[in-house]
Amino acid sequence: MLEAQTLSKQVTTAAGTLTILNEVSLCVKAGDSLAITGSSGSGKSTLLGILAGLDEPSSGQVKLHQHEITALNEERRAKVRADHVGFVFQSFQLLPGLTALENVMMPLELHGVANARGKAEFFLTRVGLNGRLHHYPKQLSGGEQQRVAIARAFASEPDILFADEPTGNLDSETGAHVIDLLFELNREQGTTLVLVTHEQRLAEHCRQRIRLEGGKVIERKPCEAA
C-alpha cells in the first residue's frame, strides 16, 4: 500500500543546509498500521507530509497504492489523495463556519460523492455525534471535534489514513476514547493507518512502529527490513 525508499529532506536556511530526514525507508501493507514516533523536531510530521503526498522529498521515492507519488506533480498528487487518502489532524482542522455535518460532507461534496449528506450523517452517528449534527465546532468539546474529524476522514472511505498527533490536543481520557474509535473504524473498514504520535500508548496500538531521531530511523518494531 505504502512504500518509501531512502527518503531525504533538506532545507536551506540562513544558517546553512538543514537535514530534516535522512534516508528513511519503510513499507506498510494494506490494512496494516504504522506509528511514527519521536521527540519534537525529529522529522515525524515532515515524513508524514511526504508519505501523504502533501510535500516533496529532496531525494528518495514514495509509492502509494501503485502510484509513485514523488514523480507526480501537485495536481496529480491531489488526485491520488482524493482517491485514496484520508487525514486526521492534531488541531482537528474543522472549518469554523460549517456545522459538524457540513464539515463531514465537505470532502464528499468535493469528490462529487452521491448522497453526501446521508453518508455524513451515518459516520457522525457512528462516532456518537448524532445529536450534534448541526453544532458548529466552537460549540463542541475538543474530543467531540476530533470525533467529527475522524468521521470526516472515514466518510470518504480512504484506502489509507494519515493521522498527525490525533490525541495531541486532548486530555488522556478523551484521547483514549478517540484512539479506540480510530482503531475500531480502521478495523471495520480495513483501512491502512499511518499515524504520527509521541504517545507510547497510542503507538502500541499499531502493528509497526518506527522511531525517528534527527531525521533518522533509530528503532524499528517489529525488526523486519523495509
Place this chain on the structure above:
Amino acid sequence: MLKSQVLALRLLWRNWRSGEVRILAGSLVLAVAVVSCISVFTDRLESALTAQSHTFLGADRVVRSSQPIPSDWQVLADKYDLRTATKTQFASMVFAGNEMHLAAVKAVSDAYPLVGELTVSQQPFVTDKSLITVAEGGPPAGEAWVDSRLLPLLQIQLGDQIVVGEKPLTATRVIVDEPDRGSSFSAYGARLLMNEADLAATNVIQPGSRIGYGWLVAGDENNLESMLAELAPKLTSHEKVVDVESAQRGLARTLDTARKFLMLSAMISVLLAGVAIAIAARRFANRHVDQVALMKSLGAGCSSIRQLYGIQLLVLGVLASVIGLGLGVLLQEVIASGVSSILPVALAAPRWTSMLPGILTGLVCLVFFVAPPMWHLPTVPPLKILRRELAVNSVSFYWQALLGLLAMVVLVAVFSGDWWLSSSIILAMLALLLLVAVFASILLGLGQRLGRRAGSVWRLALASLQRNSRQSVVQMMVFALALMLLLSLTSLRTTLLQDWKLQLPPETPNHFLLNITPSESPQVAELMEQQNLNVQQLFPMVRARLTHINGEEPSEDIRKQAEMLRREVNLSWSDRLNSDNNVVAGEWWDHWREPGIAGVSVEAGAASDLALELGDDITFDIGGLTLEARVASIRTLKWDSMNPNFYFLLSPGALDEFSPTYLTSVYLPPEKKPFINQLLGRFPTVVVIEMDRVIAQIQAIVAQVSSGVELMLGLVLLGGFFVMWAAVGSSMEDRMQEAALLRALGSSRHRLLGSLWIEFALLGLFSGVMAAAGSEILLLSIQYWVLDIPLSFHWGIWLWGILGSALLVGTLGVLSCRKVISTPPGLMLRELS
C-alpha cells in the same frame, strides 16, 4: 447544473451564513447602489431639467427675429416631423372705455405653447389651485387673455371688451402663468395674450414698429439639430436661434455645478467602496487560506479550487450587482418621488443606459478589488495544513494597490468623462497616502516615547499600536483616506449650497421698474419707502445707438458679431460699482482722469464683440444728438443676479443733458404684490417687469437639487462607515487574541476597555489630523479648478474632523472588541484558536 457549481453555491451560502462575505457583499452592493442611484437619478433629473428649462422657452428651440418668420420654414419643419408655433410680441396701448394702459401684447398661433403649461383662471388674482386650469392652447380668435392686474388698471371685468389697435377683443380669462414669460425683457407691462389670426385686424404692425417675432419648434432632438443645420444658411442677421443654455445662463451654471458635485460624490463613493471591498476581500482571503489547504489535502486540485472560488465570486458579484442595482433604482425612485412635487415637469422614466455605470462598477470592483487578494488561494500548499508557519505566495500588496488604482482611474474616468480630472484626483490621493504613511510612522514613534512615561492604560494602548505598527499605519492610511473624502464632500456641499443661495438669495429683486421720469423718481422712491420696500439704486437710462468706433463706422466683421449694433442699447451712468460688477481692465471713475471727454465702462462680452480696447473712443447717437465717450474700463458682470445691469456705464454727469428716464429693481414679497397696481395707478407710464415667477421657479429647482445632494452625501457617508468598519475588522482577530490573553492574565475589564478605546481613538485622532490637512488641500483645489467658486478656508473640518474621527474610530474599535470583554477569557481563547 454541474456538481462543482452546486458545491460552489453551497460554499458561498455557508460563507455568507458564517458572516465571512457580508462586509464584502455589503460593500459591493453599496458601490453598485450608490453609483446606480446617482447615475439613474442624475440622468432623469437632467432630462427633466432640460425639459423644464425648455418651458422657459415654451419650446425646445426658439428662433427670434425682428422680421416676420418666412413661410417656407414650415416646410422644413414638416420635413423633419417637428411641431411648430409662432408668436409675435410688441408693446401697445390697450383701451377699454376711457381707460388705457401700456400692455405687453403677445399674439400666438393655436399650437402655442409647445412645451410647458399655460395656466389660466376665470377669476383675477386667484390663489386657490382648484380654480386654475391648464389651457390646451392659446386664446381663440376674438378673445384676449390678460394678466389679472390689467383688469383693475382698465377698470373692466372678464367678459368686457379690450381694444388692441383697431381690434376689439373679449377678455375671457386671466393668465396665471405662461411658460416663456421670463424669456424676454423686451415686452414690458401687463400681458395681453391674443390669437395671431386677429393680429392683422389690429393694424398695429406698421413699418418701423418694434416687433419681436418668435418661431417655436419642438420634437425629436436629432431631427431638431438636423433641421437647424439646414436652416442655418438661411438665417439672416435679424434672426437668432435661442436654446436653453442661452436662455437660462444662471440655471445652467447651477445645474452644471450640481452635476459635477453628484459626479464627485459618485467617484468618492466608488473609491470608498473600492477600499472597503479590497480590505474585506483581503480578510476573506486570509481566512480562507486554511480552508483551501484543507481542501487541497483532501485532494482538491489547483484548478478545482480556482473554479470553486471563481464561481463563488462571480455569483457574489452578480447577486450584489443585481441587488445593488435594484436598491439604487429604488433609492432614486424614493428621491424622485420626494422631489416630484417641486418639479414643474414629470421626471423621465429611468433609461437602461443610465444603469450601465452601476453594472460596470460591480464588474470592475470584482475584477480589480476582489480577485487580486484571492488570486493566490489556489496556490496555497496543502502542506500548510500540517505546517502553519509555511509562507503563502500572495499577490504583492503593491500589485494589488496598483490594480486597485487602475480600476479607480477607469471608473472615475467613466463617470466624469474626464481623464485629467480622474488621474489628478487619484494622484492626489496617492500622494496623501504616502504622506500619511510617513507621518503615521513618525507619530507612532512619538507615541511610544510618550507612552513610556504614561499611566498603565495608556502604556498598554501605545505599546499595542507600536507592536502592530505596520497594521496601524495601513489602518491610519485607510481611515485618513476615507475621512478626507467624507470631510471634503461634506464641506463642499455646504460651500455649494451657500454659493447657490448667494446666487439668488431670498430677497433677490424680483420686479424691475422702468420708464420712471426724472420728476417721478423722488415720488416713486418715497412711495416705496412708505411700503418699507428695499429700493435698489435708481439708474438713469438713455436709449442710444452706437454709430462709430474711433471715428469710423464699425467694420462688416464687427457688425456680424455684435448684435447690439443692429438695435438701440441702454446707456446709464453710476458713480459706484455694483457688487456683481468687477473691473478687469482700466480704472473705475475714482481713479480715472481724462478731462474734457466722458468716460465709459464697457461690459467685457460687448467689448470683445466690438473689438474695443481701453482708450478707444466710441460715438453714440441719442435721438439725433451725439455723445462721444472714451473706454475707461472693462467690466465683467453677472447677468443672472437680477440687478439692473448695463453694457455701457458712463462717467457721472455724462448723460445729464439727454433727459434720461430711470430704472430700478425691487424685491416685492407675495403679499405686497397689489402694490404694483397702486404704483401704476399713480404713475401710469411706469413699466413693471415681473420676474417673481421665474425666480421662484429657479429657487425651487435649486432647493430640489440641494436635497438630492444631501441624500447623496448620506449614501457616501454610509460608504465611509463601511470602510471604517472593514478597516477596524481587519485587525480584530489579533487584537482580540491579545485582549483575551490579557484578560486571562488578570487584566480588569475596565483597564482593557480603556486601553482599547485609547488605542483606537489615537488611531482615529492621528488619521483625523492628516485627513483634515488633506481635505483642506483637496477642497481648495476642487474649488479652484473644478467648480470655479471662490476659495474659502474650512475651520470646521479641523475641529469636527479630528474630534469626530477619534470618537468614531474609538467607538467602532471598542464595539468590535466588546465580545472579548463579555465572554470568559478561556472560552474566548478557545474560540480564537
